[in-house]
Amino acid sequence: MLFSKSLIPILKNNPSEAKIKSHQLMLRTGMIKQSSAGIYSWLPLGFKIMKKIENIVREEQNKILAQEILMPTIQSSEIWKESGRFDDYGEEMLRIKDRQNREMLYGPTNEELVTDIFRSSVKSYKSLPQLVYHIQWKFRDELRPRFGVMRCREFFMKDAYSFDLTDNDAFFSYNKFFLSYLRTFKRLELSAIPMAADTGPIGGNLSHEFIILAETGESKIYTDKDIFDVNFQDTSLDKSSLESLRKKYDHYYSVTDEKYNEVDFNSNVKKENQLITKGIEVGHIFYFGDKYSKPMQASVDINGKKEYVKMGSYGIGVSRLVGAIIEAKYDDKNELMCWPTKIAPYHCAIIPLINKNDKSSLDKAMNISKVLKNNKIDTIIDDTDESLSAKMKKFNLIGIPFQIILGKKSEGELIEFKKVGDDIQKIDLKEIIKIINKEL
Ligand code: P5A
Secondary structure (H helix, E strand, C coil), rough: HHHHHHCCCCCCCCCCCCCHHHHHHHHHCCCEEEEEEEEEEECCCHHHHHHHHHHHHHHHHHHHEEECCCCCCCHHHHHHHCCCCCCCCCCCCCEECCCCCCCEECCCHHHHHHHHHHHHHHHHHHHEEEEEEEEEEEECCCCCCCCCCCECCCCEEEEEEEEEEHHHHHHHHHHHHHHHHHHHHHHHCCCCCEEECCCCCCCCCEEEEEEEECCEEEEEEEEEEEHCCCCCCCCCCCCHHHHHHHHHCCCCCCHHHCCCCHHHHHHHHHHEEEEEEEEEEEEEEEEEECCCCCCCCCCCEECCCEEECCCEEEEEHHHHHHHHHHHHCCCCCCCECCCCHHHCCCCCCEECCCCCCCCHHHHHHHHHHHHHHHHHEEECCCCCCCHHHHHHHHHHHHHCCEEECCCCEEEEEEEEEEEEECCEEEEEEHHHHHHHHHHH
16 A cells, blocks of 8 residues: 555644543544544544454454354334333433334444344254354443543444353353453453453443553552463363353452442452552453343243243443553653554555655565565555655554665665664565564
């Protein structure tokens, strides 16, 4: 891709309405554009990143054998009346009337809709467990949308749902998602800590929020520092391994604001281990038994008896993650952003020195780009006539992890190359491919 032909509307300065780094940077580098309060268009840079995050989330859902579906954004109010949440959900729900005067709504979440699909599709306990997920836009009419994509009104969520026969089986499903979330956030190079949390309008009595530490986060957290050392990498997907992993995490006092109790905190966590800080909620999982299946009559037959299925739901804020990763990775001191290479909008920026009379650098850039493409490395060539240093600064801001600089110092086989934040080195293309591929 040539920079001059791309839709990357970079602003000269940080927009004054943005209070936190991720919001500033996303607007400044043209990743998103606000269309109305808490509602954004995703332009190519931001969209590419979000799609790559979405794909990692999807791969990890598929690994626990959750099945992908796609439910609509617009729902009928009928099913919400059945569950009793039509009134409970309050003003956060965007209610709409169609031309027949039917009450519709823009889904803030999908427990009812998926329960409706389940009750008309699954009859036998032999089909359990059922794990399904979709990745779809949600709308919540937040009172105070703020911080860009972190708390907006329209946002992109991965939401999954599990259906089981017994509580015990349902905890197994819950634990599969628990591990899957740890793995997902790890692949995104985030350290997300599961914390006991309130269940709010989703309901139930078991829930964990997955929180990454960030000063700009909206969640206040109280935790034992040792929880960061729990190792989940080698956990397999069988029932007992998952149970012991959950136990390892739950052993540590680690809660959000709503669950905090000073006496418990002090008696469970040694003073030197206490960490009170802020974080961003990037995922949230719930177990709520028959809260929806009972009023909505979602049951299976077992030995001639009707049994209401036991359900859980599991959310990841896919669009929020774009902002959350900036908050976690931005280097304030040096004004540098570096996306994890796997989700960077381009893996490498090629920066030729453009001279009116001499296009040889640009030709060289095009050739290098082709070779990199054949090696699955995605590039953007900056063919504008800005100075080399201005171009490098621009890509430091956007956070493209690698840069190839084709100025006077790149001669013959040896090319100037750098990773954001590191020094320039002079190496050949083969070496460059090796270095980038290691991070993919
Ligand atoms: C779980 C899946 C649910 O809605 N129902 C289906 C459950 N949970 S949740 O905690 O309310 O939301 C899941 C994740 O979505 C993100 N999120 C948001 N992102 C941006 N703007 C918002 N206004 C917003 N609200 C929720 C969070 O990452 C949350 O963990």
